Amino acid sequence: MTVLVTGASGFVGAAVVRRLLAEDAAVRVMTRASSDPRNLEGLPVERVIGDLTDPASLARAVAGCEALFHVAADYRLWIPDPQAMLAANVQGTVNLMTAAAEAGVKRIVYTSSVAVLGLDPDGHPADEATPSAIGDMIGTYKQSKFLAEEAVRRMVDEQGLACVVVNPSTPIGPRDVRPTPTGRVVVEAARGRMPAVVDTGLNVVHVDDVAEGHLLAFETGTVGQRYLLGGENMTLFDIVALAARCAGKGPPRARLPHGLILPFAWLAEGWARRSGREPFATVDGLRMARKRMWFSSAKAEAALGYRHRPGAAAIEDAVAWFRDHGYLG
Numbered sequence: 616m617t618v619l620v621t622g623a624s625g626f627v628g629a630a631v632v633r634r635l636l637a638e639d640a641a642v643r644v645m646t647r648a649s650s651d652p653r654n655l656e657g658l659p660v661e662r663v664i665g666d667l668t669d670p671a672s673l674a675r676a677v678a679g680c681e682a683l684f685h686v687a688a689d690y691r692l693w694i695p696d697p698q699a700m701l702a703a704n705v706q707g708t709v710n711l712m713t714a715a716a717e718a719g720v721k722r723i724v725y726t727s728s729v730a731v732l733g734l735d736p737d738g739h740p741a742d743e744a745t746p747s748a749i750g751d752m753i754g755t756y757k758q759s760k761f762l763a764e765e766a767v768r769r770m771v772d773e774q775g776l777a778c779v780v781v782n783p784s785t786p787i788g789p790r791d792v793r794p795t796p797t798g799r800v801v802v803e804a805a806r807g808r809m810p811a812v813v814d815t816g817l818n819v820v821h822v823d824d825v826a827e828g829h830l831l832a833f834e835t836g837t838v839g840q841r842y843l844l845g846g847e848n849m850t851l852f853d854i855v856a857l858a859a860r861c862a863g864k865g866p867p868r869a870r871l872p873h874g875l876i877l878p879f880a881w882l883a884e885g886w887a888r889r890s891g892r893e894p895f896a897t898v899d900g901l902r903m904a905r906k907r908m909w910f911s912s913a914k915a916e917a918a919l920g921y922r923h924r925p926g927a928a929a930i931e932d933a934v935a936w937f938r939d940h941g942y943l944g
Contacts, residue, residue, distance in 0.1 A: 616640060616641065616681045616682060617640075617641045617642075617643055617679055617680045617681060617682075618635055618640050618641065618642050618643065618680065618681070618682040618683070618684065619643045619644075619645060619676055619677055619680040619682070619683045619684070619720075620632050620635070620642060620643070620644050620645070620683075620684045620686060621644075621645045621665075621667070621676075621683075621684070621685050621686055621687035621711065622646075622685075622686035622687030622688065622726075623642075623644035623645065623646055623654075623655060623660070623686070624644070624646045624650040624651055624652060624653075624654050624655055625654070625686065625687070625793075626654075626786060626790065626791045626792070626793065626794075626795055626798070626822060627686055627726065627783065627786055627822060627825055627826070628644075628654075628684075628686035628687065629654035629655065629790055630786075630788075630790070630822045630823055630825065630826035631684050631686055631826045631829050631830075632644060632654075632655070632658065632660060633658070633826065634823070634826040634827060634829065634830050635684075635830070636658065636659065636660070638830070641661075642658075642659075642660045642661070643660065643661040643662075643663060643676070643680060644660045644661070644662055644663070645663050645664075645665040645673075645676045645687070646662065646663075646664065646665075647664065647665070647666055648664050651792055651793070653792050654790050654792055663675065663676045666707075667687060667702075667703050667706075667707025667708070667710060667711060668702050668703060668706070668707055668710070670710045670713075670714060673710055673711050673714040674714045674717070674718065676714075677711075677714050677715050677718040677720055678718055679718075680715075680718065680720055681720065681721050681722070682720065682721065682722045682723070682833065683711075683715050683720050683722075683723045683724070684723075684724045684726070684829060684833070685708065685711055685712075685723065685724070685725045685726060686726040686829075687703075687707075688703070688704050688726070688728075688759075688760070688763075689703045689704055689756075689759070690756060690795065690796075691756060691796070694755060694756075697755040700755050700756065700759050701755065701758075701759050701762075703759075704756075704759035704760060704762075704763050705759050705762045705763045705766060708725070708763040708766060708767065709763075709766050709770075712725075712766075712767060712770050712776055712778070713770075715776075716770075716774065716776055720777075721777060722777050722779075722833060723776065723777055723778040723779070724778070724779050724780075724781060724829055724832050724833050724836070725764070725767050725778050725779070725780050725781070726781055726783065726829070727760055727763070727764045727767075727780050727781065727782045727841065728757075728760045728782055728783060729741075729782050729783065729784045729785075729818065729843060729845070729908070729910050730752070730756065730757040730760050730761075731747060731752070731757065731760050731761040731764050731782065732745050732747055732782065732843070732910070733745040733746045733747035733751060734906050734908065738906075738907065738909075739909075740818075740848060740909045740910050740911040741909070741910050741911070742843055742910065742911045742912075742913065742914060743782070743841050743842070743843050743914055747761070749761055749762070764780060764841075767780060768780075768839070771838060771839045772839070776838075777838050778838060778839070779832045779833065779836035779837065779838060779839075779840060779842070780839075780840065780841040780842070781825075781828060781829055781832050781836075781841070781842050781843075781844050782841055782842065782843045782844065783820065783825045783828070783844045783845075784817070784818035784819070784820050784843070784844065784845040784846060784908075784910050784912075785797050785817045785818055785819050785820060785846075785908075786820055786821070786822040786825050786929075787801060787819055787820070787821065787822065787926075787929040787930055787932075787933045788821050788822035788823060788929050788932045788933050788936070789822070789932050789933065789935070789936035790822070790936065791822075791933065791936070791937075792940075794937075794942070797817070798933065798937075800851075800854070800855065800858075801854075801858045801930065801933050801934060801937065802937055802942050802943065804854075804855040804856075804858035804859045804862075804864070804867075805858050805859060805861065805862035805864065805934050805937060805938070805943050806862070806864070806943055806944060807859060807862070807864035807865065809855050809859070809867055810867055810868050810869070811867050811868060811869040811870070812851045812852050812855050812867045812869075812870060813851060813870070814850075814851070814852070814870040815850070815851045815906070815907055815908070816848060816849060816850045816851060816907030816908060816909055817848075817849060817851060817854065817907075817908055817909075818845045818846055818847070818848050818849075818908060818909055818910040819846050819847050819848075819849050819854060819926035819929055819930065820844060820845050820846030820847075820923055820926070820929060821846065821923065821924050821928055821929035821932065822929070824844070824846065824921075824922070824923040824924060824929075825844050827921070827922075828842065828844035828915060828919070828921050829844075831915070831919040831920060831921055832915075832919060835918070835919055835920075836918070836919060837918075840918075842912075842914060842915040842918065842919060842921070843910055843911070843912045843914060843915055844912060844915055844921065844923075845910045845911065845912035845915075845923065846912070846923040846924070846925075846926055846929065847923070847925055847926035847927075848907075848909040848910070849926045850907075852866075852867060852870055854926070854930060855867050857927055857930050857931075858930050858933070858934055861930065861931050861934040861935070862934055862938065862943060
């Protein structure tokens with residue numbers, strides 16, 4: 616069986632590739648010409664060049680494949696051109712699903728995100744059934760993933776697309792080469808550069824557990840269903856403190872109110888527009904942080920046999936990888 620993985624050079628995509636190779640699958644990976652190749656070096660995969668906004672390249676990529684893992688996405692909390700992200704994440708997903716259906720792909724796993732889910736107003740962990748609407752989505756990334764999952768669901772209902780949806784929470788772990796926004800927090804904490812944090816919370820999951828969840832969804836998930844692939848609910852203070860401790864640094868000394876940091880986020884975004892570099896703090900990120908983003912993966916555990924390790928294991932593995940690869944200076 617030939618399996619196509621999009622976003623294979625990225626953090627989650629590379630973990631999915633490795634998990635499929637462990638099952639002796641014939642893996643084809645689609646990356647852009649400009650993609651960082653480090654996560655795929657030495658792996659026995661077939662490589663094709665493609666772009667989600669180029670339907671012809673997608674038709675070539677899926678030709679002869681029986682399965683598809685669509686992991687690719689433009690994941691940034693700040694972007695100078697929102698339309699580029701919408702084109703890749705929404706229309707690009709439709710383009711790929713259309714190409715897969717026309718090529719006769721028998722089984723698809725689409726990687727969505729917990730970003731599209733609602734949050735419980737009472738602070739309890741949210742799950743797949745927690746209601747949400749496009750108006751609840753803060754920032755272009757969340758909006759694009761919400762619209763993309765809606766488009767996939769319509770294709771399942773109206774066209775019989777054989778697709779299962781997975782919603783990872785906040786992956787942390789090795790091989791975060793870019794790194795992701797959360798990986799940047801771990802790096803800065805491990806370098807002792809985060810003396811204070813915003814008072815919020817995240818659901819931390821090891822990236823390899825997310826990859827395992829993808830395989831379980833492929834093997835036993837119900838078409839049209841979504842499965843939240845989460846881990847442990849942790850405060851940002853505890854995440855940063857643990858990352859710092861793993862690197863021999865001191866923990867943050869304060870939890871800061873959101874309103875105090877907001878002016879700095881506006882300034883950071885202004886500088887980013889001039890410099891072209893992604894800001895460390897964003898206005899949308901602070902708006903999202905007003906609520907603790909805690910989730911439950913009970914459905915995936917019951918339906919798929921999904922399991923996750925403690926959040927500390929993900930953070931420890933991430934810090935070790937960042938240290939070994941020179942990210943900590």
